[in-house]
Amino acid sequence: MKAARIHAYGDADQIRVEDAPIPAIGPDDVLIRTVAASVNPVDWKIRRGYLEKMLPYDMPLTLGWDVSGIVEAIGADVTTFKPGDAVYSRPDIRRNGTYAEYVAVRAREVALKPTTISHVEAASLPLVSITAWEALITTAGLQPGQRVLIHAGAGGVGSIAIQLAKAKGAHVTATASQGKTALVRSLGADEVVDYHNPTAFAAARDMDIVFDTIGGDTQDASWAMLKPGGFLVSITAPPSAERALAEGKRVGFVFIDPNAAILRDLAQLVDGGKIRPLIGGEFRLDDAAKAQLASETGRTTGKIVIYTGQP
Ligand SMILES: NC(=O)c1ccc[n+]([C@@H]2O[C@H](COP(=O)([O-])OP(=O)(O)OC[C@H]3O[C@@H](n4cnc5c(N)ncnc54)[C@H](OP(=O)(O)O)[C@@H]3O)[C@@H](O)[C@H]2O)c1
Structure with missing residues (x-):
């Protein structure tokens, strides 16, 4: 699969969009075929190494911790989702991220995506x-x-x-x-x-x-x-x-952790017309470095989204 990864901390030119293995899933995981990811300031703070002491990663590291997509496969112990479900998540920041065509996420960190918005919009919301x-x-x-x-x-x-x-x-x-x-x-x-x-x-x-x-x-x-x-x-x-x-x-x-219960309540607010996503920029996965540079200006409006797969 294609993934935007770093092999060392540093500037945006450390980001390489390259072939990577499709992640293996554990018994509690779902494998999500991603449609979109979104960019948060923590993505480039991690890429720069600012959180190195708190989050000691193995390299290479796939960046990005927001996703919307389709469940491709489920682990042996997963009963809450099935292949084909449309889902969104802010997965565990300690694991490989979502700027990739597939991501493995613990099922308990995943929720059904709001039905009234696109995957691109849904990916902007979780974190x-x-x-x-x-x-x-x-x-x-x-x-x-x-x-x-x-x-x-x-x-x-x-x-x-x-x-x-x-x-x-x-x-x-x-x-x-x-x-x-x-x-x-x-x-x-x-x-x-x-x-x-x-x-x-x-x-x-x-x-x-x-x-x-x-x-x-x-x-x-x-x-x-x-x-x-x-x-x-x-x-x-x-x-x-x-x-x-x-x-x-x-x-x-507050320093957040994954929370699927909030994502379930949020989906109701979105589908009830109370909350709408605000997208301020859209980038292809190949341009993940440009997407992060835009976020790093600190002047963007709403969320920057990265297309990672087909709707
Ligand atoms: N602890 C956690 O769990 C957690 C979770 C999420 C985010 N964060 C942190 O929270 C911060 C905000 O995240 P974000 O995603 O909202 O960032 P963001 O989308 O990059 O914020 C950009 C916005 O900030 C505005 N802005 C910049 N300086 C401002 C100021 N002095 N007063 C008012 N507005 C200002 C800009 O508007 P103008 O163009 O008008 O300046 C721009 O619209 C980041 O540092 C992020 O790392 C922490």
Whole structure:
């Protein structure tokens, strides 16, 4: 099969699109014939070696940890799927990834894909949606009527977080560049703050929850946006527990794992018209390096998708 792999950490030119063996499946695995994968910042962070200590990989490594496709074969102990099922997944990041024509994934990490969207759209959803769900709902305990601020509303995580928070009945403020205001409003944001405008940024206040998808100065500025007792949840770096205690606020940090239960609930929200994927770029598998370079700019809108196979 064809796969986009690295043999050593480094720049995007380390990515080789080459022949690789079709993965062998264990008793708990399904083999997915992929139609599309999507790109997340963690893909190029792993390719650069930034996560080397936490995730010691054997080389060569197939990149990418989002997929939509068709079940080709099932392991001996799998009872939940059958060949021909249309599925999507954010598989275990410790195993070979999804920029490939086939991927072996544990059946418990897989869900039936939403029926009303294409494989290309479905591949854009798992990682960012599990992240937004774990941050806003599982960790920060989002309730209807709460005021939520979502940083980077036009990004992969932010674009789904806005829609998820609206689906759960929140009042949503999102940050974005001025040129992306209309788009972010179309996702459901009640208010959009241009993060390049210090006055507008400083005026965002009294939030029950702030979702930090940026870190650094943005996380630092997020504290003042919270009301007393408010919740700062981050996916970039753990906010200070000492500062939370001193300011009477709550904090949480999320680093996601596969979660098929969330993907099953998400499929219902998608098929019910509550959440729609936002695709900002499409690439062929041969151009996997270009797809990662686009993500690395940090300026993309929605998700970048890679076509890996035939629909
Ligand atoms: N912990 C976890 O489990 C987990 C899971 C998923 C993602 N992450 C991390 O979360 C971060 C976001 O991921 P993502 O997939 O959403 O990234 P992304 O799609 O690459 O984000 C791009 C977006 O960020 C916006 N942006 C950049 N700087 C901004 C700022 N200072 N304020 C507001 N918006 C800004 C850009 O809009 P403009 O063009 O307007 O600047 C662009 O639309 C990444 O660092 C990723 O690695 C962590």
